[in-house]
Amino acid sequence: MSRNILLLPGDGIGPEIVAEAEKVLASVNEKFSLGLSFDTALVGGAALDDSDSPLPDLTLDKARNADAILLGAVGGPKWDSLPMAKRPEKGLLGLRSNLELFANLRPAILYPQLASASSLKPEVVSGLDIMIVRELTGGIYFGQPRGVRELENGDRQGYNTYAYTESEIRRIGRVAFEAAQQRGKKLCSVDKANVLEVTVLWREIMEDLKREYPDVELSHMYVDNAAMQLVRAPKQFDVIVTGNMFGDILSDEAAMLTGSIGMLPSASLNSQKQGMYEPCHGSAPDIAGQGVANPLATILSAAMMLRYSLGEESAAEAIEAAVSKVLDQGLRTADIMSEGATRVSTREMGEAVLAAL
Amino acid sequence: MSRNILLLPGDGIGPEIVAEAEKVLASVNEKFSLGLSFDTALVGGAALDDSDSPLPDLTLDKARNADAILLGAVGGPKWDSLPMAKRPEKGLLGLRSNLELFANLRPAILYPQLASASSLKPEVVSGLDIMIVRELTGGIYFGQPRGVRELENGDRQGYNTYAYTESEIRRIGRVAFEAAQQRGKKLCSVDKANVLEVTVLWREIMEDLKREYPDVELSHMYVDNAAMQLVRAPKQFDVIVTGNMFGDILSDEAAMLTGSIGMLPSASLNSQKQGMYEPCHGSAPDIAGQGVANPLATILSAAMMLRYSLGEESAAEAIEAAVSKVLDQGLRTADIMSEGATRVSTREMGEAVLAAL
Numbered sequence: 202m203s204r205n206i207l208l209l210p211g212d213g214i215g216p217e218i219v220a221e222a223e224k225v226l227a228s229v230n231e232k233f234s235l236g237l238s239f240d241t242a243l244v245g246g247a248a249l250d251d252s253d254s255p256l257p258d259l260t261l262d263k264a265r266n267a268d269a270i271l272l273g274a275v276g277g278p279k280w281d282s283l284p285m286a287k288r289p290e291k292g293l294l295g296l297r298s299n300l301e302l303f304a305n306l307r308p309a310i311l312y313p314q315l316a317s318a319s320s321l322k323p324e325v326v327s328g329l330d331i332m333i334v335r336e337l338t339g340g341i342y343f344g345q346p347r348g349v350r351e352l353e354n355g356d357r358q359g360y361n362t363y364a365y366t367e368s369e370i371r372r373i374g375r376v377a378f379e380a381a382q383q384r385g386k387k388l389c390s391v392d393k394a395n396v397l398e399v400t401v402l403w404r405e406i407m408e409d410l411k412r413e414y415p416d417v418e419l420s421h422m423y424v425d426n427a428a429m430q431l432v433r434a435p436k437q438f439d440v441i442v443t444g445n446m447f448g449d450i451l452s453d454e455a456a457m458l459t460g461s462i463g464m465l466p467s468a469s470l471n472s473q474k475q476g477m478y479e480p481c482h483g484s485a486p487d488i489a490g491q492g493v494a495n496p497l498a499t500i501l502s503a504a505m506m507l508r509y510s511l512g513e514e515s516a517a518e519a520i521e522a523a524v525s526k527v528l529d530q531g532l533r534t535a536d537i538m539s540e541g542a543t544r545v546s547t548r549e550m551g552e553a554v555l556a557a558l
Numbered sequence: 559m560s561r562n563i564l565l566l567p568g569d570g571i572g573p574e575i576v577a578e579a580e581k582v583l584a585s586v587n588e589k590f591s592l593g594l595s596f597d598t599a600l601v602g603g604a605a606l607d608d609s610d611s612p613l614p615d616l617t618l619d620k621a622r623n624a625d626a627i628l629l630g631a632v633g634g635p636k637w638d639s640l641p642m643a644k645r646p647e648k649g650l651l652g653l654r655s656n657l658e659l660f661a662n663l664r665p666a667i668l669y670p671q672l673a674s675a676s677s678l679k680p681e682v683v684s685g686l687d688i689m690i691v692r693e694l695t696g697g698i699y700f701g702q703p704r705g706v707r708e709l710e711n712g713d714r715q716g717y718n719t720y721a722y723t724e725s726e727i728r729r730i731g732r733v734a735f736e737a738a739q740q741r742g743k744k745l746c747s748v749d750k751a752n753v754l755e756v757t758v759l760w761r762e763i764m765e766d767l768k769r770e771y772p773d774v775e776l777s778h779m780y781v782d783n784a785a786m787q788l789v790r791a792p793k794q795f796d797v798i799v800t801g802n803m804f805g806d807i808l809s810d811e812a813a814m815l816t817g818s819i820g821m822l823p824s825a826s827l828n829s830q831k832q833g834m835y836e837p838c839h840g841s842a843p844d845i846a847g848q849g850v851a852n853p854l855a856t857i858l859s860a861a862m863m864l865r866y867s868l869g870e871e872s873a874a875e876a877i878e879a880a881v882s883k884v885l886d887q888g889l890r891t892a893d894i895m896s897e898g899a900t901r902v903s904t905r906e907m908g909e910a911v912l913a914a915l
């Protein structure tokens with residue numbers, strides 16, 4: 202049995218961090234006889250520079266045929282003034298929608314070794330472990346109609362459509378209920394049902410699904426309150442489920458509670474458990490090419506890939522244990538550096554994980 | 559000269575906190591010979607119970623004729639299962655749109671006396687003073703079309719429309735640039751211009767306005783990053799301007815950074831500077847009627863009213879100084895209570911502010 206892994210380094214620090222994750226994957230591939238083979242393709246700004254499209258056909262073909270994808274990051278100031286259709290982000294959004302990667306899993310975990318990096322008080326965040334389940338192929342990101350038009354009075358109007366169908370809500374709801382079953386059995390669905398009709402339907406379907414998961418305790422929260430509660434008392438949450446836009450905002454807020462966004466992986470899955478895995482952080486153009494980026498979120502994304510798309514739990518755990526070990530050893534890239542620790546480069550961090558494996 | 563103030567106590571703790579603010583207003587009215595007269599009306603759940611409408615015609619008439627409005631809060635579980643059109647929130651949204659209160663000013667200020675209430679580390683939030691300018695009568699809150707429909711395949715779909723015209727963006731932009739001019743001269747406009755067309759127009763108009771305010775430094779930030787930066791380093795912000803939905807989320811997040819949302823006032827203004835003033839917190843049905851709610855946010859909202867709608871800066875400052883004094887005296891309602899302080903009731907807090915005036 203051979204499994205194809207597609208590597209999409211992308212832009213900014215993407216190539217540096219994916220290179221380290223690739224070494225780690227190659228190592229567990231051998232150690233656990235996983236039968237993985239690797240391929241690489243262009244996406245985002247790197248693809249635009251090469252071919253004038255942020256998601257070339259070749260890349261999309263390779264992605265469709267891959268068992269799993271590891272992505273670095275896309276975007277940067279170089280491409281910021283291009284029209285919407287020609288932006289690096291469209292490469293990412295195109296992959297999500299073409300592969301129907303509707304379920305985005307974003308853990309926000311505080312590593313005890315890095316507790317001091319958080320801007321929150323230790324007692325508020327110690328032991329933090331939240332899973333955010335974000336719908337990724339619907340909502341206002343993909344809603345039609347959209348654009349900018351001129352009104353009769355000559356005024357221009359920008360417009361987007363925020364829509365969800367019952368079946369879209371149901372399938373992301375199931376993923377979230379199942380995640381809650383495997384964790385603390387508490388699910389909080391976030392909406393704005395006091396104002397937006399689309400989220401009235403969202404809330405109704407979540408309530409309906411509840412009957413299929415009697416062991417999960419379901420609650421509902423308005424998005425403004427959720428943004429507040431994440432700051433006030435984040436440990437009240439176990440699993441949070443929400444739509445694409447609210448999920449974009451809340452998952453970044455939750456990630457930053459840990460103070461170490463350079464540590465957080467994510468998974469985007471379709472219904473065949475084919476998945477794209479990427480760090481939560483972006484392409485960080487300001488530090489690209491300097492060899493100082495933190496590769497751990499990407500390495501942990503590779504671990505998530507082994508767990509969710511390839512069913513290789515032991516290999517995933519081995520990587521996670523190795524990451525924990527290098528943190529115990531006091532090794533830190535610049536973003537998580539603290540007094541008394543040893544500062545290492547991107548490559549040194551990758552090598553340390555390899556050694557710890 | 560006589561000025562009409564309309565009091566809208568609303569639901570939950572609304573009547574208790576508005577009663578204290580009314581006493582404070584009556585006191586400065588006399589002391590500063592302001593010529594204020596007061597009237598009261600029903601809104602939200604209280605109005606629904608009385609007349610089957612969350613915004614009765616009589617209330618709207620009185621609101622139109624008032625020079626300024628002081629609102630407590632609306633909503634509660636009692637009315638949560640009513641259809642959208644019959645919800646207390648529609649009373650609030652109806653007032654905003656009928657009076658064209660498009661400019662919502664929400665300060666997030668950390669009172670030094672309450673620094674320990676924050677869930678963030680003291681060095682991250684000490685001296686925090688952000689002003690969020692939220693557009694309040696447009697965007698997805700009011701966009702048409704909206705609703706729930708059945709698609710051809712039988713699947714139901716909920717939908718809302720996120721739209722802004724150039725002139726709507728321009729008028730809120732001006733309010734924000736002017737606020738920045740009177741403060742630290744830094745304005746951050748928050749959008750999602752890498753995904754949503756409506757916010758591409760938003761960004762374009764903000765850039766265009768910049769030329770009229772050369773003394774203000776304008777920056778742009780994606781909403782997910784803003785949610786993150788508020789947690790990581792909130793003091794980087796001076797004035798933030800954003801649309802209705804993003805503003806709802808970010809202003810609540812920013813308010814909670816202080817740990818004392820019971821202290822934060824807000825103003826909603828139209829182009830004639832007529833305004834509605836209300837605390838940032840909600841109706842808190844769980845503690846309603848117990849006399850324990852914090853009236854200070856409402857009292858500080860009354861101060862904002864004097865400043866922005868009535869041009870009575872000295873009276874506004876007198877109230878703010880009195881509030882600061884009661885905090886110095888160690889008086890605390892339950893929500894901001896800490897060791898060594900003196901716990902007081904809603905009424906006792908109101909009386910203390912009166913005494914300090």
Ligand SMILES: CC(C)[C@H](C(=O)O)[C@@H](O)C(=O)O
Pocket residue numbers: 276290293294449752753782
């Ligand atoms: C780059 C951008 C289009 C993307 C999004 O908004 O989904 C990013 O913020 C993310 O969360 O993965």
Ligand SMILES: CC(C)[C@H](C(=O)O)[C@@H](O)C(=O)O
Pocket residue numbers: 395396425633647650651806
């Ligand atoms: C009560 C609700 C409709 C309202 C809003 O979403 O605007 C509230 O959250 C606010 O921010 O004033």
